[in-house]
Amino acid sequence: MSTGADAGTAGARFRITAVADSDSYLKFACATLQGLGPEWERRVLLVRSPLQPTHEQLAAATAGTFQDGRAVPVVPAGTLRSVLAGSDVVLAAATGPVAEEVFGHAARLTPRPALVSALPGVAIPATGKALAFRALGDAFITHSYAECRAFSDLAEALQQEPEQRILVSRLPFLKSNPRPEPVQAPLKTVVFAPQAKVPVEREDRVAILQALAALARRSGLTVRVKLRAWAGEPQTHREQYPFDTLWNQLVEARAAAGHELEFCTGSMADQLAPGTAMVTVSSTAALEAVDAGLPVLILSDFGVSEEMLNKVFTGSGLLGTLDDLKAGRFFHPEPGWLRDNYFHQQDTPLGDLLALYARRARAGKLVLSDERLAANRRRRLRLRLRTLLPAPALKLVLALRR
Known part of the structure; x- marks a missing residue:
């Protein structure tokens, strides 16, 4: 397979622009x-949106990458075509x-980049x-064979056109090659990684905090809740019951002393030292802990x-x-x-x-069919109508279209 050596013969380095809008996507992009x-030639942009990361989230998302310590340009969505x-x-x-929105603007460029x-x-x-929003793409990257099968089967079931390929890569922040080995070290710290979407119910979240506090009291271990954002700060998914808020309520109600748990934000990598165990309901942080050879507990x-x-x-x-x-029981994966x-x-x-797609883009060989472009325009029109029109007018428009 051709690699970077061929890029030089083409005259210049390949140019890739990643566009993110939240802290988790920015971390992934960087x-x-x-890698x-x-x-x-690499460039990362942020689209101006309500999910725009705070300065602390920016620092955590870019830590250890080429973007570390550098400002990430923030652009309005309307300027995407030019940038x-x-x-x-x-x-x-x-x-x-x-x-x-990114694909809609980039698809109109000449020459058109790979999407x-x-x-x-x-x-x-x-x-x-997830597939519908990205339907104009040339490639959709999955991060395991299981994911690749799931999305490929779904695309076939939805009878989507085969122009978009489902690729398999690895999550870029997993460094073990090929598989991690357990690290043997006395347990000193337990880190809980919350997931914004699950569990949904307040009492379930409180039960997790109470179990963490019970572990801290029984064991004397440092027990830390590593938040993606403080309550009220933007993140990819809305969190109805932030754990820091719930903990403050427990302390105020004297259901907890307050000293049992530590709360922090920042880079997850900073938390994954030997002697640490990870607990979560469902979070990519569990994979980062496995990658570091640390024991993990997925709450069921x-x-x-x-x-x-967490079915995965x-x-x-x-x-x-x-x-x-x-009881402080944690596990290593099968x-x-x-x-x-x-x-x-x-x-x-x-x-x-990606280089294969970059070459095809430079050669003008990436073409979007009229059917895909028309389907995308119809979809975006429906979304705009749903958000802009009153319910009676929307029903009338849909009836007329039918």
Whole structure:
């Protein structure tokens, strides 16, 4: 397969622009571009939106990458067409509506860049909504064989046109090669990584905090809640009951002393030192802990299902309960699960896969069919109508269209 050496013969380095809109997508974008070779000219942008990261989130998302310590340009969505001009590859590392907007602008460029997208972490369950927002793309990156099968099966079931390929890469912040080995060290710290969407119910979240506090009282371990954002700060998904708010309420109600738990934000990598165990309901942080050789506990008390975003951990050997948490029991993953889920051997580097698309873009060989463009215009029109028109007028328009 051709690699970076061929880029020089083409006259210049390949140019890739990643567009993000939230802290988790920005972290993914920076880590992905960090893994590309010297044949790439890299640029990361943020689209101005309500999800725009705070300064602290920016520092955490860019830590350890080429963007560390540098300002990330913030651009209005209306300027995307001009700022993306000259790119060979556009990586839409953004939530669905923004990814669709990015592709809509980039698709009208001449020459047209390759349009690539991905989700920033565990992407099971695969959803039709995720594919629909990114339907104009040339490639959709998954991060495990299980994810690739799930999205490929879904695309076939939805009868989507085959122009968009489902690729397999590895999450860019997983560094073990090919699989992690458990690190043997006395347990000193337990880190809880919240997930904004699950569990949904307030009492379930309170139960987690109480179990963490019970562990701290029983064991004397440092027990820390590593937040993605403080209550009220923007993040990719809305959190109805932030854990820091709930903890303050427990302390005020004298249901907790207050000293049992520490709360922090910042880079997850800073938390993953030897002697640490990870606990979560469903979070990509669990994969980062596994990657570092640390023991992990995936809480199953609230269900193991697609709705709880943790079905992917079935068969991992990492599932346990709040009782396990109180007792300080943590686990290492089953080798068979690792091979199929995020810790596979990457035979072809992502940079080589993207280079193929960059060459095709430079040669003018990437074409969007009229059917795909028309379908995307109809979809965007429907979305605008739903948000702008009163309900009676929307019903009338839909009736007329039918």
